[in-house]
Amino acid sequence: xxxxxxxxxxxxxxxxxxxxxxxxxxxxxxxxxxxxxxxxxxxxxxxxxxxxxxxxxxxxxxxxxxxxxxxxxxxxxxxxxxxxxxxxxxxxxxxxxxxxxxxxxxxxxxxxxxxxxxxxxxxxxxxxxxxxxxxxxxxxxxxxxxxxxxxxxxxxxxxxxxxxxxxxxxxxxxxxxxxxxxxxxxxxxxxxxxxxxxxxxxxxxxxxxxxxxxxxxxxxxxxxxxxxxxxxxxxxxxxxxxxxxxxxxxxxxxxxxxxxxxxxxxxxxxxxxxxxxxxxxxxxxxxxxxxxxxxxxxxxxxxxxxxxxxxxxxxxxxxxxxxxxxxxxxxxxxxxxxxxxxxxxxxxxxxxxxxxxxxxxxxxxxxxxxxxxxxxxxxxx
Numbered sequence: 474x475x476x477x478x479x480x481x482x483x484x485x486x487x488x489x490x491x492x493x494x495x496x497x498x499x500x501x502x503x504x505x506x507x508x509x510x511x512x513x514x515x516x517x518x519x520x521x522x523x524x525x526x527x528x529x530x531x532x533x534x535x536x537x538x539x540x541x542x543x544x545x546x547x548x549x550x551x552x553x554x555x556x557x558x559x560x561x562x563x564x565x566x567x568x569x570x571x572x573x574x575x576x577x578x579x580x581x582x583x584x585x586x587x588x589x590x591x592x593x594x595x596x597x598x599x600x601x602x603x604x605x606x607x608x609x610x611x612x613x614x615x616x617x618x619x620x621x622x623x624x625x626x627x628x629x630x631x632x633x634x635x636x637x638x639x640x641x642x643x644x645x646x647x648x649x650x651x652x653x654x655x656x657x658x659x660x661x662x663x664x665x666x667x668x669x670x671x672x673x674x675x676x677x678x679x680x681x682x683x684x685x686x687x688x689x690x691x692x693x694x695x696x697x698x699x700x701x702x703x704x705x706x707x708x709x710x711x712x713x714x715x716x717x718x719x720x721x722x723x724x725x726x727x728x729x730x731x732x733x734x735x736x737x738x739x740x741x742x743x744x745x746x747x748x749x750x751x752x753x754x755x756x757x758x759x760x761x762x763x764x765x766x767x768x769x770x771x772x773x774x775x776x777x778x779x780x781x782x783x784x785x786x787x788x789x790x791x792x793x794x795x796x797x798x799x800x801x802x803x804x805x806x807x808x809x810x811x812x813x814x815x816x817x818x819x820x821x822x823x824x825x826x827x828x829x830x831x832x833x834x835x836x837x838x839x840x841x842x843x844x845x846x847x848x849x850x851x852x853x854x
Contacts, residue, residue, distance in 0.1 A: 502530045503563075505590055505598035516581045516608030517638065517674040522573040524590060524598065528563035535562045537593030538571060544586050548576045577602065579638055579674060580610040609638050612645070612707040614700050616681075619711055624812070625718035625751060629683040631711055635700050637671035644670050645700040647679075652694050654686035659698075669700075683713055690751050691717040717752025719812035721779070726786070731820045737795030742819065746776065746808050747784040754779045754810050759787060762805040766794035769804065797823045 506525045514520060528534045537560050540549055551558055552572040563569050573590065583606050590598040613636040621629045637643045646668045649657040660680040661669050671677045683696055696711040724730070726745050734740040748754050757776040761769035770790045779785055789806060800823055807816045 503528055503534050503536055503592050503595035505592055505596055507598065507600075510599065511601045511603070513603040513605050514577055515605055516577060516610075517579040518577050520575045520577065520602065522575070522600070524571040524573055525568050526561055526563055526571055526592065527568040528565060531565045533562060533564060534595075535560060536595060537591075539591045539593065540573070540588060541591050541597075542588035543575070544588070546578045546580070547586075548578075550574045575602070577604060579608045579640055581608045583607045610640075611638055612636065612643070612700065612702075612705045613638060614698070614707040614709045616709050616711065619709065620714065621712070622714040622716065625685050625687055625689040625715050627685070629685070629711075629713045631681040631683065633679040633681055633698070633709065634676050635669065635671060635679055635707070636676045637673060639705055640673050641704075642670065642672050643702045643705060644668055645702055647698070647700055649681075649696060649698045651683065651696045654689070655694070655696065656684045657696060657698070658682040658684075681711065683711060685713065685715060688718055688751055689715050691715050717781070718750040719752055719754065719810070720748075720750040721754055721757070721808060721810075721813060721815045722747045722749050723806065723808045723815040723817045725817075730817055731822070732791070733822045733824060734791065734793045735824050736793050736797040736799075739790055739792045740821070742789045742791060744787045744789055744806065744817070745784055746779065746787060746815070748779045748781050750813070751781050752812075753781065754812070757808050757810050759789075760807050760809065761789070762807075763791075764794070764797070764802045764804070766796065767802070767804065768792045769806065791821065793821070793823055799823055799825050 504527045506527060507522050509522060512520065526536060526538070538551055538558060540551065543549060550573075552574070553561055553569060558571070561569055561571065571590075581604055583604055585601055585603045587599065587601045590600065592598075615634050615636070617632045617634075619631065621631070623629060635645060647659040647666065651657050658665050658681070660666065660682065661677065663680075669677050669679070681698060685694070693712060693714045696713065697708060698711060699706060699708040701707075723744060723746055726743060732740055732742055746757065754776075755778050757779060759771040759774055761771075763769055769792075772788045772790070776785055776787070791804060793802075802821050802823060803818055804821055805816055805818045807814060
């Protein structure tokens with residue numbers, strides 16, 4: 474009895490060993506290999522595996538290929554030679570390449586996910602993917618440098634990126650809420666647009682041009698911008714710091730830009746300089762462009778500061794060349810700072826001195842007297 478029981482146990486062990494050996498031998502006859510068995514990705518990323526199906530036997534093997542354990546919501550394709558496959562034949566002692574594409578969904582939790590590539594009846598290739606962060610599954614509008622600074626006549630240009638982190642193609646309407654008097658232009662590929670199309674998990678670069686009014690007071694202004702569809706939206710806030718506008722007007726108190734002068738003499742012309750901008754003007758310097766041998770002296774030559782909306786006066790003393798002949802001459806006077814400048818052109822009419830007129834008359838009288846004298850003296854003879 475005991476001998477019979479012991480024999481049965483030994484027989485079972487032998488059979489189990491033979492089955493285990495057969496299973497192991499069968500598994501080793503066909504194998505799967507890829508070097509990338511554990512990788513880390515972000516939500517929405519596509520993973521391309523290159524897997525080798527290896528036939529270690531001396532005969533052809535036709536193997537069923539499948540994927541087991543892929544998480545719900547994930548997608549995949551199995552290809553070889555450019556075709557989607559479910560079975561693949563391998564020559565003796567040869568190997569074939571399988572392309573496995575796994576798409577991680579956008580809406581996914583952070584963690585490690587495991588699945589298997591299965592060679593039916595032979596072996597499994599365990600793979601794992603670590604998702605480094607939870608998926609947002611929304612739209613994002615980001616601006617590289619959201620705060621800029623400049624004068625009121627500056628065009629503020631912001632570079633933005635619109636990301637569609639949803640599973641659908643989106644058509645985004647672009648809008649803004651600038652302060653009164655401001656304007657905002659959206660550009661894509663250097664063209665002005667009102668909307669853009671963005672495919673799932675893709676980004677679109679935008680340029681946002683902000684134009685303040687010419688006389689915008691100094692200060693910091695907020696400009697909200699939005700990209701929206703019926704299902705999703707995103708926004709960002711731009712900031713434009715205005716240092717003020719710089720502008721001035723050079724003229725005369727009455728606006729008269731003409732004068733008369735006698736050759737070799739001087740003429741005082743009263744100038745007016747008005748700050749027509751919204752920021753103070755500092756270190757205003759006066760200069761002039763004159764005809765040859767003319768000169769202009771300013772009093773004062775330099776103005777330290779001129780507040781917005783204020784006007785100051787400068788006396789320009791013009792001296793005409795003593796050799797100037799009668800006619801009209803142009804003298805350009807200029808007021809300049811490092812930020813702006815203004816110029817006024819004066820038409821100055823030159824008259825010759827009255828002395829030359831009287832001298833001419835005197836010469837004529839003397840000449841007539843000489844003629845008369847000669848006529849009387851020699852006429853009788």
